[in-house]
Amino acid sequence: MRRLPAFFALLALTGCGDPPEPMNGDFTLELVSFAPHEGQLVAYSLRNESGFELASGSGTVSGETLTFTEPGLTWSDRAYDLYFFADFNEDGVCSPPPSDHVWGLMALSPSSSGDLTVEYAHDIDFFDGCEFLPLSP
Numbered sequence: 001m002r003r004l005p006a007f008f009a010l011l012a013l014t015g016c017g018d019p020p021e022p023m024n025g026d027f028t029l030e031l032v033s034f035a036p037h038e039g040q041l042v043a044y045s046l047r048n049e050s051g052f053e054l055a056s057g058s059g060t061v062s063g064e065t066l067t068f069t070e071p072g073l074t075w076s077d078r079a080y081d082l083y084f085f086a087d088f089n090e091d092g093v094c095s096p097p098p099s100d101h102v103w104g105l106m107a108l109s110p111s112s113s114g115d116l117t118v119e120y121a122h123d124i125d126f127f128d129g130c131e132f133l134p135l136s137p
Contacts, residue, residue, distance in 0.1 A: 022075045022076045022077035022078075022114070023075070023076040023112065023113050023114035024072055024074070024075055024076075024114045025072070025073075025074050025075070025076065025110055025111065025113050025114025025115035025116065026069060026070065026071045026072065026073065026074070026114075026115050026116075026117075027046055027055065027068075027069065027070040027073045027074050027080075027115075027116045027117075028067065028068070028069045028070075028115070028116070028117045028118070029044055029046075029067065029068045029069075029082065029084065029118050029120070030065065030066075030067045030117070030118070030119045030120070031061070031065060031066045031067070031084075031120055031122070032064065032065050032119060032120070032121050032122070033064060033121045033122045034061045034064050034065060034066060034086070034122045035064045035122070036086075036088075036101075036122060037061045037086040037088065037101070037122070038061050038062070038063075038064065039060060039061065039062075040060065040061055040086050040087050040088065040090060041058055041059075041060055041086070041087040041090075041092070041135075042058065042059060042060070042061055042066055042084060042085065042086045042087070043056065043057065043058035043084065043085060043087075043094070043133055043134050043135050044056060044057055044058075044068060044082065044083065044084035044133075045082070045083045045084070045132055045133050045134060046070070046073070046080055046081075046082050047080065047081045047082075047083070047132065048078065048080060048081075049078065049079050049080075049081075051081075054070075054073060054080075055070045055073055056133075056134045057070075058134065058135065061086070073116075074110045074114055074115065074116040075110065075114055076110050076111065076112055076113065076114040078110070079107045079108060079109055080107075080108045080110075080116060081104070081105070081106045081107065081108070081132075082104070082105045082108055082118060083102070083103070083104045083105075083127070083129050083132040083133050084102075084103055084120075084133070085100050085101060085102040085103070085130065085133055086100060086101040087100055087135075088100045088101050092135065093135050094130035094133045094134075094135050095130065096128050096130055097126035097127070097128060098126070100130075101122075101124075101126055102126050102127050102128065102129055102130060102133070103120070103125070103126065103127050103129075104127035104129045104132070105118065105120075
């Protein structure tokens, strides 16, 4: 019979060395410098690693910014994919770029507290991903 040194036996008894429990946190998407989309609809979809949609929403850009928040949605030990679009052609559905402006951010990791906060400044690095979004034809 093998015996563990006393230090390792103590660790086993106290639980020290166990990985931390995953933390549950909030999802926040803050769109900034979105002046090209002032008054336009923006919609998003947050998905887990399996592609299952966890949350979606839409709103209108006002004052160059738009913020979405979903409390208690994300976990510190998981990764998420985020898709969002601005209805640039104002037809009410997501159309592939350049008709609409579409973005995709993959494998986003929350903080150790579980919060996933994405601040995204407008750019023209578009993504052809309408199939991942609400309001798709």
